[in-house]
Amino acid sequence: MxxxxxxxxxxxxxxxxxxxxxxxxxxxxxxxxxxxxxxxxxxxxxxxxxxxxxxxxxxxxxxxxxxxxxxxxxxxxxxxxxxxxxxxxxxxxxxxxxxxxxxxxxxxxxxxxxxxxxxxxDSPTHAEYMIKIGAFKSYLNLYNKAYHDAFKSVNDQINKAYEAKDTATVKALQQSAEYQQMVKFDSEFFKLLHEEYPKRFAANRETFWSPLMQLDTYTYFTPENRAGYDELSDAAKNSFYGKCLKEQVYPKGFMGQAYSEFDVLDQNGKKTPSRKLIKGKKYMLIDFWASWCRPCRAEIPNLKQVYADYAAKGLQIISVSLDRSDAAWKKALKEEQLPWPNGIDKSGIANAYKVQTIPAMFLVDVATGKIVGENLRGESLRNKLAELLK
The missing domain is CATH 2.60.40.1120 (Carboxypeptidase-like, regulatory domain)
Incomplete structure (x- = not known):
């Protein structure tokens, strides 16, 4: 025994x-x-x-x-x-x-x-990845860097002219032989990219490799990318990466659904339940952002304006940072001086909302606990709040 x-x-x-x-x-x-x-x-x-x-x-x-x-x-x-x-x-x-x-x-x-x-x-799996797409991605990176380095001078001149609002110089530079050659290289680069990637995806559509390669290649997805998912075999669709890809091309909508409660972990390490922060409020705007996200930072002046206009009428904003670095997040907070509650995501809050890209915003009716707006920004956010908080 x-x-x-x-x-x-x-x-x-x-x-x-x-x-x-x-x-x-x-x-x-x-x-x-x-x-x-x-x-x-x-x-x-x-x-x-x-x-x-x-x-x-x-x-x-x-x-x-x-x-x-x-x-x-x-x-x-x-x-x-x-x-x-x-x-x-x-x-x-x-x-x-x-x-x-x-x-x-x-x-x-x-x-x-x-x-x-x-x-x-000693990783046959990684070697297969490099053969299928990794080496090609590295080649594209080198290609991209090479032509940007080659045309750095004309690019710098154009950027400087743009900053000085010198339209005459910009126009003259754009008509130069060097600039035209740069445009040609740029066009050839994107033609190569748009032709080669779909071929590689299609060649591997029977296995998990195709959805993985699509996820590895693109930084965000639109309904136009659904064809890349739809052509997959059932085995590929049911794979781990096939399911991840489906969530991107057929995203789950949250309109009319109850919002997922969460704790706000502030810069002092204190956790506060979201329900406590919206007590007595009519609407809550959940704002997912990060210090490194330029569109997120660009949206902050608009958020400050709507907060100034509607906080007294019942609006609460809660910002949730997706930064990995506490230091980077705290530095951004110091620079932005956000006047509403904000925390950092250490518990998968963004996953509960299937956040694909940031900024991502969800507007919640506090009385019902249901989401009444998704991905509202700029004018669309102002118009929605004007409608709800007359």
Whole structure:
């Protein structure tokens, strides 16, 4: 009996090992002691880490609980940058090498991986990804960078003329041979992109690869992208990434539905239930945004104006940040000085509302608890509030 028990335990241990992917991540230019996270990529959801490891001697070792092929995004914990975008599956023992590349935008540092220096070994899944689309994406990035670098001078001159509102200079530059050549290269680039991607999607429509590739390629989806989903096989549609793609091309509407309650986690770490913040109010506007999102920041003056016009009449705005970095979020709060409650999403609030792109806004009738407006911005938001709060 003891032999049988020991044998069963051994089998369970072996199965446990093979039901995960072991990844040793070698990172240059990031200090030892830094925490690195791993999360599922290409879902268009606010994914939480599935594993975390601390760099020691330039290495971070992960045991990823994946039972089938998944895209994994590795990041410095709390940073919006991405060190590595890599496919793996159960049973693989992967070694990956990456060199950090830092970019500062609006005073915030993003720690990315230098694609030109990254290497992934012993992952047949990642190798297949590179063959199907990864290498082509890298080629497009190099192509794009090359022609932008080649025409940097004329671009800088035009931008400078635009800023100075010097229309005569802008017109003269646009008629130059250099500018015309740039337009030609730009046109050829987008022609290549729009022709090649659909071919690759169609060639893999029998498996999960096609929906994964579509999710990996596009930053947002419109009804025009439904054809790419509709042509998939049933197996591809029912795959993990097939279901993720369906949510993007056939998004669930929330009009008339009860809003999902949530806690607002403020910059001091205090949680306040949303229902408490809207007590005595008539309407609540839930605003999903992030410090790095330029359209979100551009919308803030409009939000401040509608808040000034309608707060006394029963409007409450609650802003929910999708920043990974607390520092970046708090810096933006200091700059924007938002006069309404705001918090950061640490519990999947955006997932409950199927947020695809930001800014995303939902208007709630407090009396009924139902959503009466989706993705209202600018004039459409002002008109809706004028109708409701006469």
């Amino acid at each position: 003891k032999k049988i028990v020991l044998s069963s335990l051994f089998v369970a241990a072996v199965l446990g090992v093979h039901a995960q992917s072991s990844v040793t991540l070698h990172v240059n230019d990031v200090a030892d002691g830094t925490a690195i996270t791993a999360e599922i990529g290409c879902t268009f959801q606010d994914e939480k880490p599935i594993a975390e490891a601390v760099l020691k001697n330039g290495q971070a070792v992960f045991n990823l609980p994946v039972t089938e092929p998944r895209m994994i995004d590795f990041r410095v914990k709390g940073n919006d940058g991405r060190l590595l975008h890599m496919m793996t599956t159960k049973g693989e023992n992967v070694s990956a090498y990456v060199t950090a590349k830092r970019i500062v935008s609006q005073g915030v540092e993003y720690i990315n991986g230098n694609e030109e220096k990254q290497q992934v070994f």
